[in-house]
Amino acid sequence: MQPSGTAPRDVVPRDVVIVGGGLAGGLIALALTRMAPATSFTLVEAGKVLGGNHRWSWFETDLAPQSAGLLNEFPLKSWDEGYDIAFPGYGRTLGTSYRSLGSEDFHAHLAEVLPEGSVMLGKRVAQLDAGGVTLGDGTRIAARRVIDCRTFKPSDKLAGGWQVFLGHHIRCHEPHGLTRPVIMDATVDQCAPHGNGAAYRFVYVLPLSEDEVFVEDTYYADHPRMDREQLAGRTRAYAREKGWRGEVIGSETGILPVISGGDFERVIEDLRIPGVAIAGSRGGFSHPLTSYTLPFAAANARDIALLLAESPDTSAEDLAFFCEERARRHWRETSFYRMLSRMLFEAADPERRVQVFEHFYGLSGDLVERFYAGQSTWPDRLRILSGKPPVAISRAIAAMVSRGKPFKMEKTA
Structure with a gap:
C-alpha cells in the first residue's frame, strides 16, 4: 500500500x-x-x-x-446458535446465524x-x-x-430520522458468560435523553470472545446529535449491571440516516x-x-x-x-421500509417507539430474516401491518401517506 x-x-x-x-x-x-x-x-x-x-x-x-x-x-x-432480543413484555431467541x-x-x-x-x-x-x-x-x-x-x-431532498450509537469493546476481567449476540435489548430506560430529547433506545451486545464483549447504546432519534460522554457512561453502566467489569480497549460511534421518504x-x-x-x-x-x-x-x-x-x-x-x-x-x-420509517418517526411518540419494534419481533423468524435482507414478501408486509397496531390508527394512516419529515441536518458528535 x-x-x-x-x-x-x-x-x-x-x-x-x-x-x-x-x-x-x-x-x-x-x-x-x-x-x-x-x-x-x-x-x-x-x-x-x-x-x-x-x-x-x-x-x-x-x-x-x-x-x-x-x-x-x-x-x-x-454465531450459528442464533441471537436474543428482549423487550419489556417478553424475550426471545431467534435461530438465524x-x-x-x-x-x-x-x-x-x-x-x-x-x-x-x-x-x-x-x-x-x-x-x-x-x-x-x-x-x-x-x-x-x-x-x-x-x-x-x-x-x-x-x-434536504430526503426525509427521515437518525440512528445514533456509541459502542465499547470491553475486555472483561472474567468470562462474561454470553454465547449469543443480543441484537436488541429494549428493556433499558426509554425516556432517557441522549442530547436531544427522547428516542427509541436499545442496547446491542456481541460476545467477541470468552472474555471480550462489544456493547453499543443505540437510539432512533429525530436529530443527528450525540452526547458522547452521556452515551459512554450509559454503555459502561449497562456493562456493570451485567457484571462485565474490565477495560475498554476500543470504541465506535455512528450517526446514520433512517430514510422515510424524499x-x-x-x-x-x-x-x-x-x-x-x-x-x-x-x-x-x-x-x-x-x-x-x-x-x-x-x-x-x-x-x-x-x-x-x-x-x-x-x-x-x-x-x-x-x-x-x-x-x-x-x-x-425499498418503499415499504420507508413507509415503516414514517410509522416509526411520525406515528409513534419517541418514548413509545419501542412498541413498534416489540410488535415486529413477535412475528415469525422467517419474516424477520426477509425483512433485514430487504426481501419482505407481500404476505410479510400484510402480516407486519395487521393485528392491533402499536400506534394510533389515525396517526398510522397519516404516516402511511406522508412524504416524510425533512431531515434535521444539524450534526453534533
Whole structure:
C-alpha cells in the first residue's frame, strides 16, 4: 500500500479509480481482484486505514451465496446458535446465524490480497470526473472509469430520522458468560435523553470472545446529535449491571440516516458527476429502516466486477448509468421500509417507539430474516401491518401517506 502522507509514485492511467476505501470501495476492489483480474485499479482513501473504525454485522441470510463468498474471505466472528432480543413484555431467541467483521480485520485482509501498489492511503481527492481524479496535492490519476464510494451525504431532498450509537469493546476481567449476540435489548430506560430529547433506545451486545464483549447504546432519534460522554457512561453502566467489569480497549460511534421518504431523482441530480459511477451509501444503497449497507455493498461489488469482466470495454458513462439504474431500482424496491420509517418517526411518540419494534419481533423468524435482507414478501408486509397496531390508527394512516419529515441536518458528535 502507498504509505500515508507520501507523494504517489505510480500515476499510470488505470482502468478504474475507486474513491473511498470504506466498506463499499474495499469490497469493489476485492471483487475486481477476484473476478476481473485483468482490470487495473487504484483505491484512494483519505484516511490512514481502509474501513475506518467500524464493526459491520449481518445475518447470514442477508447475503446471496455469490456475495457471501467475498465476505467469507475475511476473518469473521460467527454465531450459528442464533441471537436474543428482549423487550419489556417478553424475550426471545431467534435461530438465524449471525456474522460480524471489524474494520481492523477488513484493512488487514485487503492489505494482504489487493495487488501491490493498488491502494493509496492518506490521499484526499479534490475532484472527480469521467476521466479520472485529482488529488489534493494536485496529482492527477487518469482512469477509464471512476467509482465514487465516499460516505453518505445528507440532503434536504430526503426525509427521515437518525440512528445514533456509541459502542465499547470491553475486555472483561472474567468470562462474561454470553454465547449469543443480543441484537436488541429494549428493556433499558426509554425516556432517557441522549442530547436531544427522547428516542427509541436499545442496547446491542456481541460476545467477541470468552472474555471480550462489544456493547453499543443505540437510539432512533429525530436529530443527528450525540452526547458522547452521556452515551459512554450509559454503555459502561449497562456493562456493570451485567457484571462485565474490565477495560475498554476500543470504541465506535455512528450517526446514520433512517430514510422515510424524499425526492430521489433530485438527490441523484445533486450528486451526479457526468460519467462517474456512485456506489455505497452515497448512492442510496442502504436499508431505509435499519441503515444496513453491507448486503447492498457486497451485491454491488460482485455485479460491477462481473460487468467489467464480461464487458471490459464498458465506458465510464455506461458504468455510471448501470449504478444509477441500480440505485433507482433499490429505491423502488425499498418503499415499504420507508413507509415503516414514517410509522416509526411520525406515528409513534419517541418514548413509545419501542412498541413498534416489540410488535415486529413477535412475528415469525422467517419474516424477520426477509425483512433485514430487504426481501419482505407481500404476505410479510400484510402480516407486519395487521393485528392491533402499536400506534394510533389515525396517526398510522397519516404516516402511511406522508412524504416524510425533512431531515434535521444539524450534526453534533
